[in-house]
Amino acid sequence: MTFLSSNQLKEYNELGFLSPLDVISEQAAKEAREEVELIEKKLPSAVNNKGRYNVHLISPKLDKIVHNSKILDIVESTIGKNILVCSTTLFIKNPNELGYVSFHQDAKYIGLEPHNWVTAWIALTDSNEENGCMKMWPGSHDYLRHHNQKFDKGNLLTRGQTVENIPEHKIKNIILKAGQMSIHHPKIVHGSGLNKSNNRRIGFVVQSYIGSNVKQVLGKNSVQIARGIDSFNYHKKIKRVSGLMKQEDIELMTKENRDLQEIFYNGSEKIGQF
Numbered sequence: 001m002t003f004l005s006s007n008q009l010k011e012y013n014e015l016g017f018l019s020p021l022d023v024i025s026e027q028a029a030k031e032a033r034e035e036v037e038l039i040e041k042k043l044p045s046a047v048n049n050k051g052r053y054n055v056h057l058i059s060p061k062l063d064k065i066v067h068n069s070k071i072l073d074i075v076e077s078t079i080g081k082n083i084l085v086c087s088t089t090l091f092i093k094n095p096n097e098l099g100y101v102s103f104h105q106d107a108k109y110i111g112l113e114p115h116n117w118v119t120a121w122i123a124l125t126d127s128n129e130e131n132g133c134m135k136m137w138p139g140s141h142d143y144l145r146h147h148n149q150k151f152d153k154g155n156l157l158t159r160g161q162t163v164e165n166i167p168e169h170k171i172k173n174i175i176l177k178a179g180q181m182s183i184h185h186p187k188i189v190h191g192s193g194l195n196k197s198n199n200r201r202i203g204f205v206v207q208s209y210i211g212s213n214v215k216q217v218l219g220k221n222s223v224q225i226a227r228g229i230d231s232f233n234y235h236k237k238i239k240r241v242s243g244l245m246k247q248e249d250i251e252l253m254t255k256e257n258r259d260l261q262e263i264f265y266n267g268s269e270k271i272g273q274f
């Protein structure tokens with residue numbers, strides 16, 4: 001059992017994020033990275049775009065992380081014992097490639113309400129200031145802010161949603177070793193910079209773990225039960241991965257990603273590829 005202590009929970013509630021948390025071994029992170037890189041090679045259409053969504057549906061190593069009990073204990077501490085997995089994203093930044101994430105709040109565009117959910121960012125490589133780690137504005141989860149929509153080739157967000165006038169002096173870098181995790185609140189303002197190193201930076205993000213009482217108000221999400229029971233039944237249930245890159249799983253992932261695209265571009269003037 002690795003539930004958060006009351007001090008950790010207090011810190012999460014005050015700051016809107018908590019980090020670093022040791023969740024998987026460096027070896028498990030390395031193996032997951034290798035599996036992701038194998039998928040990139042064999043199935044580039046699944047992961048060669050800006051958003052690499054729901055790869056846990058075709059990757060047993062990522063599936064294992066999503067359902068890891070240490071991670072779920074931490075998640076349970078923040079959202080309660082009935083936990084659903086909504087979707088996942090691989091945020092990959094290659095060396096010397098354009099790729100940043102503008103400051104934003106997830107709750108503004110992800111359609112999950114009420115905000116009884118938490119996002120888990122698991123480092124498959126080290127993540128630091130040089131290679132474009134996540135950056136958080138502590139305490140900014142007090143209310144939903146105005147976002148400008150700024151499409152930009154280098155922005156890893158689908159619609160370039162951006163909170164302006166960030167107080168740079170308050171921003172905290174989230175430094176993680178491979179195998180460590182940060183969690184963040186639906187309303188925390190966060191972003192990340194460019195990768196200026198010679199190595200890849202890979203974050204595997206469960207976006208998000210939701211309480212069973214959470215609805216999708218912008219479209220539809222399918223879910224897996226990660227822990228507990230779902231007496232609300234707001235979402236369709238989907239199965240876990242059956243093996244590495246299995247055809248039926250690839251088809252499921254493709255369908256889920258289509259639904260996700262509708263949510264991400266809901267209300268936007270631009271429907272694009274992601």
Ligand SMILES: O=C(O)CCC(=O)C(=O)O
Binds near residue numbers: 119121134191
């Ligand atoms: O990985 C990044 O640089 C940004 C990730 C992010 O915005 C998120 O996990 O919500």
